[in-house]
Amino acid sequence: MRRALHILAANPLTLTGAVLVLLVVLAALLADVVAPYPEHAGAVVDFLNFNKPPSAEHLFGTDLVGRDLFSRVLFAYRISLLLGVVVLVISVPVGVTLGLMAGYLGGRREYVLMRITDVFLSIPPLVLAMSIMGVLPPTLLNGMLAVTAMWWPWYTRLVYNIVRGEKVEGYVLAAEIIGASKWHIMFREILPNCVPAVVTKITLDFGFVILIVSSLSFLGLGVQPPTPDLGSMVAEGARYLPDSWWLAVFPGLAILVAVFGFNLVGDGLRDILGAEQ
Amino acid sequence: MTLLSIRDLKLTFRLWSGPVEVLHGISLAIGKGERVALVGESGSGKSVTARIILGLLQEQRNARISGTVEFEGRDLARLSARERMSMRGRAMSMIFQDPTSSLNPVYRIGPQFREVLDRGSPGISAAEARARAAQMLAEVSIREPDRVLDSYPFQLSGGMNQRVMIAMALANRPALLLADEPGTALDVTVQAQTLDLMRGLVADHGTAVLFISHNLGVVREFADRTYVIYRGRIVESGPTAAVFGDPRHAYTRALMAAQPRLTGGGLPDIPERDPAFDAPAIHHAAGGAA
Numbered sequence: 001m002r003r004a005l006h007i008l009a010a011n012p013l014t015l016t017g018a019v020l021v022l023l024v025v026l027a028a029l030l031a032d033v034v035a036p037y038p039e040h041a042g043a044v045v046d047f048l049n050f051n052k053p054p055s056a057e058h059l060f061g062t063d064l065v066g067r068d069l070f071s072r073v074l075f076a077y078r079i080s081l082l083l084g085v086v087v088l089v090i091s092v093p094v095g096v097t098l099g100l101m102a103g104y105l106g107g108r109r110e111y112v113l114m115r116i117t118d119v120f121l122s123i124p125p126l127v128l129a130m131s132i133m134g135v136l137p138p139t140l141l142n143g144m145l146a147v148t149a150m151w152w153p154w155y156t157r158l159v160y161n162i163v164r165g166e167k168v169e170g171y172v173l174a175a176e177i178i179g180a181s182k183w184h185i186m187f188r189e190i191l192p193n194c195v196p197a198v199v200t201k202i203t204l205d206f207g208f209v210i211l212i213v214s215s216l217s218f219l220g221l222g223v224q225p226p227t228p229d230l231g232s233m234v235a236e237g238a239r240y241l242p243d244s245w246w247l248a249v250f251p252g253l254a255i256l257v258a259v260f261g262f263n264l265v266g267d268g269l270r271d272i273l274g275a276e277q
Numbered sequence: 278m279t280l281l282s283i284r285d286l287k288l289t290f291r292l293w294s295g296p297v298e299v300l301h302g303i304s305l306a307i308g309k310g311e312r313v314a315l316v317g318e319s320g321s322g323k324s325v326t327a328r329i330i331l332g333l334l335q336e337q338r339n340a341r342i343s344g345t346v347e348f349e350g351r352d353l354a355r356l357s358a359r360e361r362m363s364m365r366g367r368a369m370s371m372i373f374q375d376p377t378s379s380l381n382p383v384y385r386i387g388p389q390f391r392e393v394l395d396r397g398s399p400g401i402s403a404a405e406a407r408a409r410a411a412q413m414l415a416e417v418s419i420r421e422p423d424r425v426l427d428s429y430p431f432q433l434s435g436g437m438n439q440r441v442m443i444a445m446a447l448a449n450r451p452a453l454l455l456a457d458e459p460g461t462a463l464d465v466t467v468q469a470q471t472l473d474l475m476r477g478l479v480a481d482h483g484t485a486v487l488f489i490s491h492n493l494g495v496v497r498e499f500a501d502r503t504y505v506i507y508r509g510r511i512v513e514s515g516p517t518a519a520v521f522g523d524p525r526h527a528y529t530r531a532l533m534a535a536q537p538r539l540t541g542g543g544l545p546d547i548p549e550r551d552p553a554f555d556a557p558a559i560h561h562a563a564g565g566a567a
Contacts, residue, residue, distance in 0.1 A: 107338060169378055170373055170374075170375055170377075170378035170379035170380075171378065171379055171380055171381040171382070173373070173379070174371075174373065174379040174380070174442075175381075176333060176365075177331055177333070177365055177366065177370065177371045178365060178366030178370065178392075178393055178396050179362045179363065179364070179365035179366035179367070179396055180366075180392075181362075189381055192381070192383040192384070193381070193382065193383055195383075
């Protein structure tokens, strides 16, 4: 732990990332308290103040129906982080388990699992999510499902490749020889050796999930109004560029800050945990 | 009394390119508490023999095994995968070339030792496991068992890890210990020390050892009886002194001649194949051994 703090301090980029992530998480958690106009997260109209440029009163300006953009960005973070957590909480265990099974058990199971994974990986992620969203009604839950469906194969592939390397290590053979069960070897012996790489990927992916969800919303397939979402805010604002620039620029910057922060932390973790993947 | 008896063991791997026979009918016997060496060059079939004895290859789909392997009077082929598994780590155990990689790098020695002990006495308490582990480590001349139990494998030297492996392998008092070129990854003096240690321990515990090696010097000192294996066939066997003192098979002679000598002189090349090597096996009449 002390070593981790030391590396963190010696690495200003990771520290920057950690601060950004902390800010984003705090903004999302404390949105009710911090936001100057919490009621603006919903379907509120204030036509007296519509489309105002940034000012002391409205830090990021107001949107086309007069809602405070700053407040909406804070609430949008909440949705983005929730999506990120849900997607990863489902896809990581699924992907990791399948990767362990394919890599360790081998044989027919390996072949079937990895070919299914390859099929998923061969479809461009956004296209896959879009086609799922095209079939299902565009609700938040379906958005999560669509992104989850395209996310697990990356973990399967990552873990599979690590397991292939670890499987030939002496400690695996030693465990087989003392009569350890397959499940024990997969989850107790090999999995802990995959943790650094998986944790690093989770951190990096958090930014990407936010980005993908924003992309889906940008295309009108993700989070539906009036729920604030960074992607749909950018999409809507883009139509009024360059005159009402704040409509697109501030939500866009918000996406940048979150993704950038998570990526910096991910890079730092890779160094701290010594993962090579 | 025979502990392990292998008769006419054949092993074939079915590959895409067709079947490949790796063992062509090996017969071998180990008595209770006996130290037996299996000597041969790389690829001669030493390690697969060990894997068959452990019952690991039987579970591999592309391996065809014929002949009989009897351990404590029970035919391994007749046992279920589950019964074979319950024998591993209890009735038989194994140590390897590279002790450090045989230990999982993410756990300390203590918990790993406890898992080994848990195989022999299921449900052993943490305190009891630690006490037994410390006692076992003391038996392999480790002076600070507590420090070792609290260390990760990569914090210990190779020789230390080798002793830990030996202690773990003998912890459940197995009847048979398979030693696959133990300590080859260590330097020569450490290797000699650990072998001495191992010899003392197996004698105390009455454990039989199948010592797999290509190191003739070590085998000569360690084993009661020696089998020489060449390309999946036993070519010569008998009491170690007889095999080494009077090698009669062409391959055994070639192997002996390929040993580096203190007096210098170049090493002869062993030809990849030689008709003389395929001559029938020679069994030295046992002076006491089976």
